[in-house]
Amino acid sequence: MFKRKPADSPRTETEDLRFEVASQLQLTWWKFRKHKLAMFSAVIVILLYLTAAFGEFIAPYGGITTNSKFVHAPPQTLHLFSEDGFGLHVYGYTMERDPRTLERIWTVDSSAKIPVGLFVRGEPYKMWGLIPGDLHLIGPKNPGDPFFLLGTDRIGRDVFSRIVHSARISLTVGLVGIALTFILGILIGGISGLVGGRLDDAIQRLIEILISIPTLPFWLALAAMVPITWSSLQTYFMISIILTLLSWMGLARVVRSKFLALRNEDFVLAAKLDGCSNWRLITSHMLPSFMSHIIASVTLSIPGMIIGETALSFLGLGLRPPIVSWGVMLQDAQRISAIANYPWLLTPAAAIFITVLSMNFLGDGLRDAADPYQS
């Protein structure tokens, strides 16, 4: 009869077992690690969100603290060394009066030295509105001294502090939108891909119509309809929803095409022949296959939302004071005279630029790493 042959000997014990037992998550991580730019961007993004979380601690001043004395003060550069040796410090201001307008004009005076410290006591705050404290990451050693790393605006508010506080709003408005996009995208894309037929066609045509709508005018129109009397929190959520309405389509299409492709895979058929219900097929067998793609896709749509919110607020139709966001800050930079005379008012744009760029690189890295089985 038939002889029993010894089994294939699978890899020897001396081999590296890590690869073999690595789950999909670990393989994705290893592949992501190789993408240096994405790793670097991931660090930046983490720092940005930490800033958003601990804004009160990181910023020297509050987001709406005014200082009527130091209006339109230029930025003070941080120095490490002086004639007296090592020590953080900035230079103080001298004031002149403009002869025609009688406005105060501040310039940095290199003779006046203001010592700066880390973890100093300063303006009191309530972290997240709950925990009181007055410790700041960086600030003047004498609480009364002016410390404006990026200058001040037209009512004496510290631009640097406001940028830090804005991070919380600008970076999270995107997140609420993302959560909504995620749910809508998977639901609609999933139904479209799985049910197929006429329903799929109808949904696809709807998506095509929606994609053709120019986003900015649409957002403006909806934002203009938000009542002024609404509280800042309500406005915040409403803006998030508005931003989501036109951004779930991309994800829905990705989800649909993945479902369509997976439907015909042998392992899905094998699971069906095992007796899996449709629900189990979707959740246990198909979704895990492309969850990483979804995450990558979603990460890549966050920048769009951040820019959307910025655009709306810049035009005065998004968030309004007392909420501070980068878009709101950029409203002050709308006049040529402002930019020409006080260019530091544009620094929020740099913050947006860095955020969007690092999110894009991160999303790219995630998308490339998402399928660890592709070379």
Add this chain to the structure above:
Amino acid sequence: MNSQNLLMDVKDLRIFFFTDEGVVKAVNGVNMQIYRGRTLCLVGESGCGKSVACRAFLNIIRSPGRIVTGEMKYYRQTNGSMADVVDIAKLDPRGKQIRQIRGKEISMIFQEPMTSLSMMHTIGDQIIETILLHNKVTKAEARKRAIEMLDRVGMPKPDRIVDEYPFRLSGGMRQRAMIAMALSCNPSLLIADEPTTALDVTTQAQIVDLIRDLQKQFNMSVLYITHDLGVVAEVADDVAVMYLGKIVEFGDVEIIFHHPKHPYTQALLRSIPKISREREELDPIQGMVPSPFRRPTGCQFHPRCTQAMEKCRQIEPRITQVGENHAVQCLLYETL
């Protein structure tokens, strides 16, 4: 088998791939000879390096792979008897010399006719392009030649097909179109990389017969790469058996099939199901092909070899000539 008839002489060819995970020695010391007017079959399983090796003949190895060492002496017969020798391994892959050879003197056909023909151009355009690249003829003449070629490869209604797009043709017809393209400039060597693997068995028989006919008509050499030993028996004049980047046995087809010397060749022949009166038991090769990063020491086949000796683990065998047209790389035959 005298050297007068030698078309291609490959000595110690090594092609390595420098990947993130390590160096893959895809072709690791290959020696073979292709003679004029004869078909050499390069046979081996997946991962043996046969596809990489055949791409070396046209110097189209892509990064991260490169030809590390070795020579591929191509004996061009320009006019008369004096042969002009070119070492393809030394040619610049993007240089003028190799481009003159590609498509004109050495052509190639591939496994997947779906992906090897451009879907954006008609069959005629693709053949005409090849002709015009290498011959100073008018477009009208090139078109006439293209139609002639299509007829010679057995394409029905060639004057209509010449204006068709590939997606309208079946797999067998596309493969014929690709052969027409490859032979349009009358090459001395045709490289066929698994040309029938993706085809149905009746179509495969037609294409195999076609290649054999055309070889006689055009008096050219064929390098036929396959994993199917049945096809080898049908088309080959000479056979090179490849395992893990090395040629373990080389010889005349009758000798390889009826008097194989290398244990791998013998095991391979024993493991294929044959159509015969009695149902014979299959004798599989134990174990599996090792990963390219963890190749065995000494003779690479020794962990799976039924005739392995102690020294096989340490010593790498050299090539031993065991007959007029028969060479083996195995310690069983090495006389020291």
Add this chain to the structure above:
Amino acid sequence: MTTTDTQISSPNKMAAPDNLLEVNGLKKHFPIVKGVFSAAQGNVKAVDDVSFHIRKGETVGLVGESGCGKTTVGRCIVRAYPVTDGTMRYRMRDDSVIDLAAVPEKELSPFRRDIRMIFQDPYSSLNPRMTIFEAVSEVLRVNNLCSPSEMQDRVSSLLRRVGLRPEYMQRYPHAFSGGERQRIVVARALITNPRLVVCDEAVSALDVSIRAQILNLLEELQADFDLTYLFISHDLSVIRHICDRVVVMYVGKVVEVADALDLYSRPRHPYTEALLSAVPLADPRGREQRKHIHLQGEIADPANPPQGCYFHPRCKFAQQICREQTPELRVLDKKRQVACHFAEAIQLNGVIS
């Protein structure tokens, strides 16, 4: 198809007592959808009136080229999708007979355990995100076939039986080679102790030397577990090796059914003869004398097959009747069925003397 109790389970409705499966008049049509609003325009008749039977314990081969419908037949039998027409009578363990084609989707569970499938591509038939333990035991889990504690043991012993080390249960498919993965696929098919296994090109995607390992494994397991195989393949050498009887298909229809040795020695249908002559023999001696039969034309399109006998445009024996009348699959002698008007008259050559 409406069903009544008597139709679904009525004893002695099979042609022979030792038949495990009887397929009669099986049809599977796929609508061609075109246009902006997905209007159906005609059908691809992938399977068009197929009938054959499988006896308990035997290995029946289903062979043909692309477009013949053999894979679709296999999928119909495992009810991957509903059939368009026809019956598939299956003998249960208690000897009652059930028409698999008529069973509603919700009641398929018991059959899903008895009839299992081995897929072709070991790289796409295992979910890369599941460990092989999860993949093999999924069917047990979904159908509550055993307790979680037993599951480990069952999977373990079956993996050992197919030649894998059970310690590797927690590994993912990418850790295994093609041959090993196919063993996992075999284990997944057999974990429920099935009676009928449909092998859909089970060795076609494997290396030559691994093929022999898996074929031997399949034969051993058939003896050990008392299995019946429907072996679908396009490789006639493999079919000759492993099958007892062979069913030859062309463009959705059966053209010939015979015992393996009979078929290969003396085919009775011109297509079978051409198919056999095209198989390359692994022996260079005598190759100049072996002429392949070249069929003119292309394989017929299942969406638009020719009138009459589907094979007639390529057949050297075609007559007027072949162009008009589709031949029935009829019994030629005791164990042979052919669908050809001139089966008795023509003399054809086989490949075994």
